[in-house]
Amino acid sequence: MRQLGLLVLAIVLGVAAWWWFSHEMPRRERERAVAAEAEARRAEQVSSLYRWRDVNGVLQVTEQPPKGHRYERISRTPEDGIEVRGDRD
Numbered sequence: 001m002r003q004l005g006l007l008v009l010a011i012v013l014g015v016a017a018w019w020w021f022s023h024e025m026p027r028r029e030r031e032r033a034v035a036a037e038a039e040a041r042r043a044e045q046v047s048s049l050y051r052w053r054d055v056n057g058v059l060q061v062t063e064q065p066p067k068g069h070r071y072e073r074i075s076r077t078p079e080d081g082i083e084v085r086g087d088r089d
Contacts, residue, residue, distance in 0.1 A: 049074045 051061050052071035065071050 047076045049076060 049061050049063060050065045050071045051059065051074050052066050052069045054060055054069070060066070061074070065073075
């Protein structure tokens with residue numbers, strides 16, 4: 001009788017382990033991926049400035065992107081080396 005109880009317990013533990021690894025672990029992995037993506041977006045926003053021109057043509061550099069204007073995102077941390085671009089105003 002004791003062996004039957006141990007066999008049932010082993011089966012129950014096996015089913016529980018199977019359920020855990022097939023349902024719970026992928027859900028947590030998705031949650032981690034979503035959180036990492038949100039953190040990356042937030043970090044990119046924090047380290048960015050926005051360059052744009054207002055209605056009078058005056059160059060503006062702000063921490064928030066303007067509404068209704070075209071803008072260029074500028075990183076606050078410069079890349080190594082020198083960048084030469086002739087298309088900027």
